[in-house]
Amino acid sequence: MIRNPILPGFNPDPSFVRVGEDYYIATSTFEWYPGVQIFHSHDLVNWDLVARPLNRAALLDMRGNPDSGGIWAPCLSHADGRFWLVYTDVKRLDGAFKDAHNYVTTCERVDGDWSDPIRVNSKGFDASLFHDDDGRKYFINLVWNHRGPGTGGNPAHDSFDGIVAQEWSEAGGLTGPIMELWHGTDKGLTEAPHLFKRNGYYYLTVAEGGTGYDHAVSMARARDIAGPYEGHPDKHLICTAGTDSPIQRTGHGQYVATHDGQHYHTFLMGRPIPGPDGRERFCPLGRETGIERVVWRDDWLFLEPGGLVPREELPGLAEVGPRPAAPAVHDFAGPDLPLEFQWLRTPDRDRIFRVGGGLTLIGRESMGSWFEQALVARRQEHHVYAAETTLADFAPETYQQAAGLATYYNRHKFHMVIATDEPGIGRCLRVVSCLGDYPDSALTWCGDPVPLAEGPVELRVEVDHAAQRFLWRQGGDWQPIGGALDASIISDEGGRGEHASFTGAFVGMFAMDTSGLATEARFSRFGYWPGS
Structure with a gap:
């Protein structure tokens, strides 16, 4: 059985990818160096830290970055015989501006020496890369609107100015029209886009509601990559807001089909406990990584157990249990x-x-x-x-x-x-x-x-x-x-x-x-x- 969280203790924004029968998750590291944690598993139960790819000045220098700045929401993918890593280096948190720079680096081995980065844009954070089945690649990210009243302490909805995509290549950079894909649901604060394709549909997964207790995973689909995108019939795929689940703050994840035909979706999560003298819940382990099994119905994803709340325990790919914690x-x-x-x-x-x-x-x-x-x-x-x-x-x-x-x-x-x-x-x-x-x-x-x-x-x-x-x-x-x-x-x-x-x-x-x-x-x- 899988026991959530699968990556305990400050492992947020899990980008999830399969390569054959190997599974990888990349998580955010913010101001901690080296940047980005990449974990590997064969069974989705036990995960090993195998790489921190942003480990030299050419790839990352965060001197002067504020607390909770730095590496936000990496996107790990595999195509053309290489791993591709998109990452954002956020140079400013407070105030109207974000100053978020987006880069791409590649490597044939996840634990190898990653290439010097290609800077793509700085229009917003949470960037990702989609490899279409015709060989074309698209760069996707949130657009940040500094004219809105939002600040780093309490971002307002209109600072999150929608999810956009544009064709991209290593040789030519960004080309073609900028496509406005989706502005999300009424929950707002739409960010963390990941795009995948199945049965002729393009699916856009996003995080919404801010990274606190109202967080959610939302989904939309379209027949054409440029849209129009229709929202999920349940609006959200994962959300624990207003529940008494021990798993809270769920959002920002990615879908993967396994090598044996099963389906899983990662998400970030928190495990709040009571504060001193029972006052105010708090999450000392930060935002961690969880996973849930999902099923397809009418070309939409749903949590296998139904509803929007993920389980603490669920079946994995093999009959193994989590390794015990060791000193x-x-x-x-x-x-x-x-x-x-x-x-x-x-x-x-x-x-x-x-x-x-x-x-x-x-x-x-x-x-x-x-x-x-x-x-x-x-x-x-x-x-x-x-x-x-x-x-x-x-x-x-x-x-x-x-x-x-x-x-x-x-x-x-x-x-x-x-x-x-x-x-x-x-x-x-x-x-x-x-x-x-x-x-x-x-x-x-x-x-x-x-x-x-x-x-x-x-x-x-x-x-x-x-x-x-x-x-x-x-x-x-x-x-x-x-x-x-x-x-x-x-x-x-x-x-x-x-x-x-x-x-x-x-x-x-x-x-x-x-x-x-x-x-x-x-x-x-x-x-x-x-x-x-």
Whole structure:
């Protein structure tokens, strides 16, 4: 059985493709580097991360991109013996403008070296590529209307100015007329177009309703690629708005017919849990990837169980179950960074870390930077987990130098336990948080400094749904530090809320040196232990 989500912990906007009996899903990575995650499966039950293709400056440089900017909604396809990847690099989030640049790159192997990108246009985000059966290719995307009243925090319907398509080729670029395909349903906020063809119909799948709890997958069809397109008889294919399903925020997915004649559709989803003291639901694991089996009736797709709400469990392609969650412990012996880790924005990784004999972070800018910061982290994939690291070598000489363990969403939402230097105390531990304070990013210092002896210090974080705490030790028992912390801050709903936060929670190692001296911190291990 498949158990949703199939890709837990910040894996949104799933683009789904089959190549023979192999299945691939590409998901958005936003400001995290390298860009785009690609997963592989044979059974639709168990998925392995196999590539992050946007891994060099020629393909992606996000220095200066805002939180929740960067790589939005990749489209992965396969044609002409190659994989094709369309991706959007969003340079601005807030305000009327989006500044979203769309590119195409190709590769014969999904885990190979992808070609230098071809820039296609910048008229809107969520671009995709459709390979028609006559060999022609069409580039499809949302048009963003900056004249409307929408902003990044609460986009208005008229900023989403419809889905358009235009013929495209590698040699000739965009050619021919711009075709206005569809403006969506009355739910509005129509985005994330994917086009496919079956039985003489062109089918357009879109996401609507914004990426929060009103999200939906909608569908339209036409006999000609240029339209006119008629909407689905049920309006939406997938939508959990107003239900008590444990799966919420469903939208933005793609259809695939399997090698043995079955039919599935991916979607992004969230799993909300109660906040502190039962207040306000929140999704600490961000927007994840789910899948549901679909059926054809009267040349329309419907969810196999009926209705609009996908199941938590459903049949896969083989009689296998999901692999159990397992701890992951690394000593960073080198030469490569373990695949589950990423960093923020910069393609110039040598300026922020080295791997070998441990992980050495080079202290750069603050946790609030949009340019160059030394944060190496992995996704939170469970509602209950513990993570530990050993800070083996770090000698701060000023409070401007710090290194430690962080739970992080963005520059307005994080908790950290850091080793630093305090006047009159010397090397010590402190806990500092930013509690969703936008735009000021005010810091909250939690508890008193704890003096440290010389030598390594072990740091630990324990997260249990909405509760979090840090611990530390130097040769003895674990000691709590900083008191009880609100883990619900580290979520889509924390701070500005779901319509301005599109990523997910991370946990990892951090170093900064705002004095500009690039003081180094060496971490000798990192472990992640999943709970329930």
